[in-house]
Amino acid sequence: MNYKHLLYFRQVAKCGSVARASEQLHLTPQTISGQIQLLEEALGSPLFAKSGRGLVLTETGRLVLGYAEEIFSLGAEVEEAVREQPTKGRMLEFRVGVADAVPKSIAYRLIAPATQLPEPVRIVCREWKLDNLLAELALFRLDLVISDSPIPPSVSVRAFSHRLGASGVSFFATPALRERCSGEFPRCLDGAPLLLPSEDSAVGQRLRAWFLAHSLHPRVVGEFDDSALAKEFGRNGAGIFVGPTVLSHSIEKQCGVKTLGATVEVLDEFFAISVERRITHPCVAAITQAARNALFAVSVKGSAGR
Template sequence: MDQLNLRHLYYFWVISREGSIARASEVLQLAPQTLSGQLATFEASVGGRLFLRERRKLVLTDLGRLVLGYADDIFALTGELSDTLRLAPSDRPLRLSAGISASIHKLIAYYLIQPAMALGRQIQLDCRTGRTEDLALSLKRKELDVVLTDRMPDLDKHGPLTVHPLVGSSISLFAAPPLARRLRGGFPDSLNRQPLLANATDVPYFERLMNWLSLKGVRMHLVARVDDSALIKVFGRQGLGVFAAPTVIRDEVCRQYEVEQIASIDEVQDELFAVTRSGKLAHEGVRAICETPVDFSCLALPIE
């Protein structure tokens, strides 16, 4: 093999990423028969089978895994080059596509993105919310520039991604004023058998909160699971139960929803991360998000 055919290598890489020729053909906009023929040509050029078919699935051979490792590096670099070229010249509007985990409070999401909006140049911002795993897949496919999340993505599943720790916050418990005042005394034992409003979006800090309560021997009464961060606070304001939120937005939660803080729990942390395709942050907006310390005191915004 005197010269590697990068187009064939790219076809192989997409097939590996998508898991089947049928799905890869949709991404590449090629007929499955054409793509299958290109793969066969590439296998002949490298001197061995790259895939085996097991139960209607394509499984990489040892040679396939070896080639895939190099392909990941090659196309990561070409992706970085493409991103860099896309950013020039500097006077063009900077497009920023950000994926935001649905479990992150909307006010916190704004604070995380705000450094990019403060760059002093026109920003075309596209925000998409969803599950972290789905957003990580979109990031890998270059549909997003960055993913903001409150959980570590499965790096083994999604390939070479880079995780940037951003900020952390303790978790506080809130309730309508009469209930909050009654529960402050003797905390946390005062929470035993009290009504609890749970996050239904699989928020990582909520699981940590449940573990902390269990260690304290406290069992609360679950009255509702709510997958909307605003609705759970409205229920709390109406006195239906206790709810949790990051302490960094305590003042806004209390002001906006007319509730009071019961207590802050330092042992339970809400950790936030930015996920990128590479550690080399060519995108100016992504670099600002990943490298600028988050200042939660700079603005006061209503929470939704």
Template structure:
């Protein structure tokens, strides 16, 4: 196959975004015939139709959806290349592209990443949130500098990424003020049949909480399970139930979620890792993050 013509791909990308060749031509300032002709050349090269007609517009074919996914990545990388080259000799701003696993408490991610903003250098923090596997893939493609997550990267396989343990954060149970006063007395036995909000079983913390419940013999009423930690705490703030969170964040949780600690779960902790694409960390902001993390984990919350 001959080398891909990126001008043809760009025209396809814009047509996919606009939903019609006419609107794409207006956006690009070229003739409709130009886009139509070069789109046909791209389809001929790929051997697949990229669009199907629908009314007066176009919709992507199955092959077109595949091509669009790659085109999105290619042109996002192109934008990043231009930005990196334009700022390569300025030395003014240090960029840290951090991926945050959706199971990590957002207040905890803030505590860890805020150390980066305190560096002497001017730092621009770019954060992305997503599922563990997706973030690792982005890291492997060098679209991220570091991933904060609740587990180490898997050993072996094709992904060349490396884990640095940032620390453990002792975990307790929190609730709105009235609910906390109700269940704080005779903790943890008071939790029998109490409404409890938990992370899903995809989250490493969930297994530790389940084992704690088994050890204590407590049988709460699980009223909600959440993949996203921010959604979990939002429901907790609304008074739907008791929720787990790092005890070190008690002050921030009180201020932002209007919730109080009920008690600590002995032996249960939130483990946080920084995953990078190199065994030795060279990014100054990632180095600062890893150096400051033990202090953040050691700070008492209650």
């Protein structure tokens, strides 16, 4: 199968006509039509059907387009891998985007292994909304996106979600606020002042569903996109805040707070999203291996409610 045949076919499929595809490819319509005809003859089936003045894909055409997209995605991976391959005396640049819902402490622990490679690495880190980061990833302006959710179905980006791991969530409060919370966990949350992740975040949605399932009605005094800001409010006594149980000891020490309780019914998940189906970038490989073998290696069963 000729690689160029697939290229011309994919362009016509995206444009809806040979004429528009010829303008974008800077080729004559006759050349494109002839090459697509050769591809149809090789496959033994028509790929397009006429619809008014344009073309639509046949059932076979839709099938071939799916494979063509995957082939060109792999081709882009080859180019990216070669371009990023470190050479002697040159620093490897690693461009990573972090979704704003990911806790800063988790993001640091996930990215840190990329700095420990044998070759020198320069990290360029961006924090933004997930859909904006995925757009940058699609344009190859980022090597990796770290998120608390896989690629949303509504986002049309040719990329792959690699699950890094998950942690249960814990609830933290200052000693003074903890004293005012009556009853056992989780009943002590009922009516208590709470600082919640925003509804846009995956863990925020899971927490709200968990409250409903347990008939809990905390008094929400703040909602935050930035978990670090919620933590700052929490350490100053504004309300109870949540964080990944895997970091509970670190959060207690850093903020001078105590754990009210923890649950594994609400999972805080983390994903590495890249254009690579098979991970080859050395920094991405280091991140995924360290996350699965160290940071999230302990089962969430160890986070059972207290």
